[in-house]
Amino acid sequence: MGELTFAGIDGIVILTVFAIIMLVIGYYSGRGEKNIHESLSGYYLASGNLGIVALFFTLFATQYSGNTIVGYAPSAYRTGFSWLQSISFMTIIIGVYLLFAPRLYVIAKKRNFITPTDWLQHRFNSKGVTLLAIFLMLWGLGNYLLEQLVAIGQAVSGMTGGTIPYQVAVIAFVLVMLAYEWMGGMKAVAFTDVMQGIVLLIGILAFVAGGVYLAGGSFGSITQFIAENEPAKIAVPSAEVNINWFSMLILVGLGASIYPHAVQRIYAAKSEKTLKKSFARMAWMPLLTTGLVFLVGIIGIKLFPGLEGNASEQLVGVMANEIATINPFFYWIMIIFFGGIVAAIVSTADSVLLSFSSLISNDVYGKFIKPDASEHRKVMVGKIIGIIAIFGLLWIAWNPPGTLYEIFVLKFELLVQVFPAFVLGLYWKRLNSKPVFWGMVLGAIVAGLLTFTGHKTVYGIHGGIIGLTLNFIVCVGGSLLSSASLKRDPVLEEDLNAVYIKA
Template identity: 55%
Template sequence: MELAFSGWSGILILLMYGLIMLGVGITTYLRNRNIHQSLDEYYLGGRGLGVMVLFFTFFATQYSGNTVIGYPPSAYRMGFEYLVSVPFFIMIIMAYLLFAPRLYSLGKKYKLVTPAQWFEKRFKSKAVTILAALLMLYGLGNYLLEQLVAIGQGVSGLTGGTIPYQVGVIFFVIIMVIYGWLGGMRSVAYTDTMQGIALLFGVFMLLIGSIVYFGGLPTSADYMQAYSPEKLGVPDGPGVVNWFSLLVLIGIGAAVYPHAIQRIFAAKNERTLKRSFSRMAWMPFLTAGVVFIIGIIGINAFPGLSTGESEQLVGMMASAVASQHVVFYWAMVLLFGGVIAAIVSTADSVLLTFSSIISNDLYGTYINPEASQHKKLLVGKLVGLVAVGILILVAWFPPGTLYQIFVLKFELLIQIAPGLILGLYWNRLHSKAVFAGMLTGTIIASVMTIFDYSLLGVANGLWGLLINLGVCVIGSLVVSVSVGEEKEAKQVIGM
């Protein structure tokens, strides 16, 4: 009997995982009904996430639809040049270690809920806080769009086209909204643990099946040598420069994801945070490395795919492997169930942080400071719902490949890094210099991206970041800081 992911089998898989996610949300709601009254409980899980749950929720944040669904197609199109995707994730861990432990201790001290609150506490500048919040909202909106596109492509690939791309997006958005409104951070973290285990097992089984049935790397290398020799080559000088700039851009940009920073705040203690990071250090090889190999094997397994067709490569390979043996069939059930659950829980996490910035930093701080926590939560949820509706319209006909969407958001999000990281250690960092640097970097990165202008092969966002950093440092050295301001900064950061 031939087993394949198509028709009702794929639909039943999706329904099963959708019901599991809803069940987790309902259970979490019934056990923690006070999440609808407390910002700490709803957005940070009561600041009590342990090592295992914190590890998997970090894992799901870093390795979601853009990795398992989006990275193999990029490896398929680029060949061995895309090996750079593994160091991307190593850079993220290195960037975390620059600031995460210190930010955690200050977040706990001042009971911070969002990263924008750190800007308000450190610089006491409405302009800096609002600009940082807007950049974070842009990055989150972009990331949420990426997850919606990944949902549609994953569902379409899993069901062999039985469920259209758009229907898959709508179905899981409804699941996500219900689940997010009910459970908050706790249900997101619990679901992350469930899908993380399924995801890791399924990815390794897909790798084993691909090697068994498609011939592995040697076969793909022979095929590329005969038909696509350019995919075997190493990049030239400009290509290496571009590699390096993307490493820095994505390494720092992903580390300052607002929803990742909220997970830093949600850790039970600093030791828990560090132990979670020590486990995360292995994941670039066990996840990004594995999906890279899968993409390379796909060059031989499904030759000649167009860019659009290659975006569904993982679904095609999983269906082919699942049809060979019942063991691989059920392994692919776990894989794609885990993939869809990962995408939805990541999207829900992004939406949660998006809502927290709206409710706590913009509405609660500047529009209605007297609002109760319950009202802040309600406003955040409603605005988040409107944002999801707008992004569904965009995702209906996605503007580019997952990789292009993935890179785009870092161009602007990374501009918050100088103020965030330098502000933790340098008490002379001036709020006016931070604002000027952040605004200048944003404008430069935006203009270069809009007009498709590239300089020396360096990513546009990195040019913006370098100028941003220069303005911050030079401006803070030139602009005098009063004794009172310096003393106040020392009290905030403890240095």
């Protein structure tokens, strides 16, 4: 992220204040509410009572992590105007949500679902489908959590001018996160999301304003500079870049919409009306967040030309140092803003960890190891395994495997393979468990082989999309050819008839 050489002790003070606020929120979220720790729904879904403000901001925090600011601005700097795709693929996520979220919500509320795979088990009644989906979702969550741990270390170390080392920063804020999440569960996570969301929105507006001021006061001068000095960054993208753009739209749109922690926020909504209103407001957020971050990268091209590789990854911090010198107002806004970035990263990490532990406690432990365990015991198992998992990832975070953007892409390649089973199952009665299972298996194998052998894209198409195409072919073709009976148990049949468009 780059060091804020101006911050020093002020940065440490702001970070301490944010950490204390998070702990206070966690304490009051869990205080006097025994149900939070005694039931899966209470701890992981805030008992399904999130109102429109909390739901909106927790959806906002789920979609926009520390990677949005720390990782996307450098990508825009290196790529140029073709990085406008970041706005469109954040927008398409909302469209995909609306494709299935209202339907899923109706069934989830009726059947008291806790995790995404509760729906898959209810729909297909197949251990194979459920276990494979659990693995792919845990893979996606593990990668996402790793991304946030890396971002926490970079953000805190950069904000304090290196006074707090990377490793110390990660451990300190992981402990803060574990403490307030342990106390308040989903309720604490949602309320911390409200705090960091407000700070981020105000801070990014000030950041862009300061950057424009330093760059000459107008976007016209910025684009003219780019046209004269780096014309490739405003040129019409090549065919392969355009193909890659559409591939990324599909990969992110389908993959991010079935993030386990995003799906659980659908379950946690107080009502279907609350859910739809929150999504309606979320439709504007790509312009106010990803769009402004894109502008940060474009402004940086003029302010700091010639940055390459790791140097470009430090763009946000380098720009903040310059903006802070404008006047005392911008100085404190930058410090508070970067404190908000840290809080946002931690807030995203807590959502991922909460979902990770819910899959372990409700799905792995509760469905396959000890189905007769009490809900309190399942919650405790999830908490403990979550702690073990996060510290297991810390040693990887000491030496991060690539840029944040590379980590970001990696997690979708396998996670997106769950999409056909998850969403197509809401629309098509004939979809059969065996083709769904083998579609996921083959799609994941193809995506994994391409990704881990260095072929992240083939002619601009991501390996995950190639695997997903095969996945859909197997799911649909196999279901059409299947002679298996379409009869279902009365409970499932009632749910399907309530939400399906007849196919």
